[in-house]
Each structure stands twice: as structure tokens, then as C-alpha cells.
Amino acid sequence: NEMSKKIAKMWEVMSEEDKDAATREELAHLRNRQANKEVGEHRVSATAAQASVLTLQRIQETLQRLTMRTGDEHLLITTRGSNKVYHKPFVFASSNRVVEFFSNAYKEIPADMGYRMDAFMVSGVEGLARMHVQILAxxxxxxxxxxxxxxxxxxxxxxxxxxxxxxxxxxxxxxxxxxxxxxxxxxxxxxxxxxxxxxxxxxxxxxxxxxxxxxxxxxxxxxxxxxxxxxxxxxxxxxxxxxxxxxxxxxxxxxxxxxxxxxxxxxxxxxxxxxxxxxxxxxxx
Structure with a gap:
């Protein structure tokens, strides 16, 4: 549009010092917003749940590529920290060997461990007992x-x-x-x-x-x-x-x-x- 064309012409004739002065404050604001998205505590439950899912998906993709390159095995379990937000426990095992190990060593598959951990984080021991009953049912x-x-x-x-x-x-x-x-x-x-x-x-x-x-x-x-x-x-x-x-x-x-x-x-x-x-x-x- 016309406005963007005018801004582009003005930007072309500006010196590097002028460009830096014009954008320094706004860039700092954008960086703060990005940092808050990555590590800040989200107050809105929907935003927090979405941020968790998207971030965990990226981590899973990274771990999958690492397994392909190095042969390393991974288990990632992420749950809610409170009942203020809701999303299902995120459980990623890099291969069936990881699942078999936990099944043999701990008599429980990682998916069940994820639900147990989620129940404990939200409701403590009482929630863990309720989750055990739900799993059996x-x-x-x-x-x-x-x-x-x-x-x-x-x-x-x-x-x-x-x-x-x-x-x-x-x-x-x-x-x-x-x-x-x-x-x-x-x-x-x-x-x-x-x-x-x-x-x-x-x-x-x-x-x-x-x-x-x-x-x-x-x-x-x-x-x-x-x-x-x-x-x-x-x-x-x-x-x-x-x-x-x-x-x-x-x-x-x-x-x-x-x-x-x-x-x-x-x-x-x-x-x-x-x-x-x-x-x-x-x-x-």
C-alpha cells in the first residue's frame, strides 16, 4: 500500500545510526515478548496449553533427529504443574525398547507413568490414588x-x-x-x-x-x-x-x-x- 511504500523510501535514505535509533526501543520490546513466551509463566490457560504443546512437539522432533544421528534413546514426560491449565500428559519414547525397559524394570508403561505424575502434580497423593483406580477401570x-x-x-x-x-x-x-x-x-x-x-x-x-x-x-x-x-x-x-x-x-x-x-x-x-x-x-x- 501507499504507506509501506513511503516508509520504504524513507528507510532507504536513512543512515545506519538513524535506523538503529528508530528501531532500538521496539526491538527490545519484541525481544522481551519472545522471552516471556518461552520462559514466562502464562496466566491464560488456553495460551499456556497451546504453548506447551507446540514447544513439546519441537522438542520431540529434535530428539527424534538426535536418535537418528546418534542412536541415543530418550524418554520425555511432561505434565501440568497445577490445575490452572489443562492439557494431557505429554509422553515421548524414542523407541519400543524404552517402553519395554520401563515395563520390565518398573512394571509400568511410560504412558501410565505420565498420568500418575500428572495426578500427583495436580492433587498430590490423593489424586495419585484416584488415578490408579481410573487406570484399573x-x-x-x-x-x-x-x-x-x-x-x-x-x-x-x-x-x-x-x-x-x-x-x-x-x-x-x-x-x-x-x-x-x-x-x-x-x-x-x-x-x-x-x-x-x-x-x-x-x-x-x-x-x-x-x-x-x-x-x-x-x-x-x-x-x-x-x-x-x-x-x-x-x-x-x-x-x-x-x-x-x-x-x-x-x-x-x-x-x-x-x-x-x-x-x-x-x-x-x-x-x-x-x-x-x-x-x-x-x-x-
């Missing part, structure tokens, strides 16, 4: 969702309403012919009833890796399982000569001593296992 929800997705995948196009833990054999195995292999915990129960973080992590890794999984039985396997589950008289053999429920030993039936061995399937406690069973037959006359 989210883990339970994620695991339940993962198991349900695996169940739906195992039955194909058949629609499953929900995963049933109580009455699993009747509601899931009997209806869909599905059992569970390699349930990792001592007891089969809903993830919402698991109380420790270590057990929840074990559950998650078992299902996420595929070690624990649903198995859809063949027609013959399902027939065998159904006969065992609904039959009036079934006992499990004992390999060490222990007595069965009827007092007989080595799995021998007490009703006339007749046994018919066959391979069977069981989904007791949600676990899938092969064992030898004996069908109790009426005594011969």
Missing part, C-alpha cells in the same frame, strides 16, 4: 472389550449378545460350541472382578498375543463335550490311582465294574482340556 474395560471381540471372531457370522463368565458353559460353550484355551489366571472370572494390575496385565498380554484364545470345537468334539456335560453319570479317571467320586479307583465305575473309555472335552472354569472319561453303564444282568 480402563484396563478392565479394554480387556473385556478385547475378549468379546475375540469371541465374536471365533463364532463367525453368528451374532453374540455378550460374553458370559458366570455360566460360561451353558451360555457360550453349549450355544456356540466354543471353549477357551490357556486362560492365564488361577480362576475364571470377569475382568471387572480382577483386583490387581499385575493380573490385568497378564490377562491383556495373553489375549492380545493369542496365547489365550477361543477354540470352536469340531462336530465330533462338540458331541463328546455335550455328552459329558449333560450325561447323568460321568467321572474323570485318575492317573495316580486316586478314588473317583463313587469310591472306585483308577476311574473304574462301581456299577458292575464296566467302563467305556473315550476321549472327551471339558470347558470347566472356562479352560479347555482333553482328559479320559468313563461313562457309567448299568450292570449287566
Amino acid at each position: 480402563q484396563m478392565k474395560k479394554d480387556i473385556a472389550g478385547l475378549i468379546f471381540r475375540k469371541l465374536q471372531e471365533s463364532v463367525g457370522n453368528v451374532k453374540v449378545g455378550r460374553m458370559m463368565y458366570l455360566g460360561f458353559e451353558e451360555q457360550i460353550t453349549k450355544r456356540f460350541g466354543v471353549v477357551i484355551k490357556n486362560w492365564p489366571l488361577n480362576k475364571f472370572k470377569n475382568p471387572s472382578h480382577v483386583s490387581t494390575k499385575s493380573e490385568l496385565e497378564l490377562l491383556w498380554h495373553a489375549w492380545d498375543s493369542g496365547v489365550a484364545h477361543f477354540y470352536r470345537m469340531t462336530t465330533q468334539e462338540y458331541s463328546n463335550w455335550l455328552a459329558i456335560a449333560s450325561g447323568p453319570a460321568v467321572i474323570q479317571s485318575s492317573d495316580n490311582g486316586q478314588e473317583g467320586r463313587d469310591g472306585s479307583s483308577n476311574g473304574e465305575a462301581a456299577t458292575g465294574g464296566q467302563t467305556v473309555p473315550e476321549e472327551g472335552l471339558s470347558s470347566t472354569s472356562g479352560a479347555f482340556k482333553f482328559h479320559r472319561v468313563y461313562l457309567l453303564l448299568p450292570p449287566q444282568v
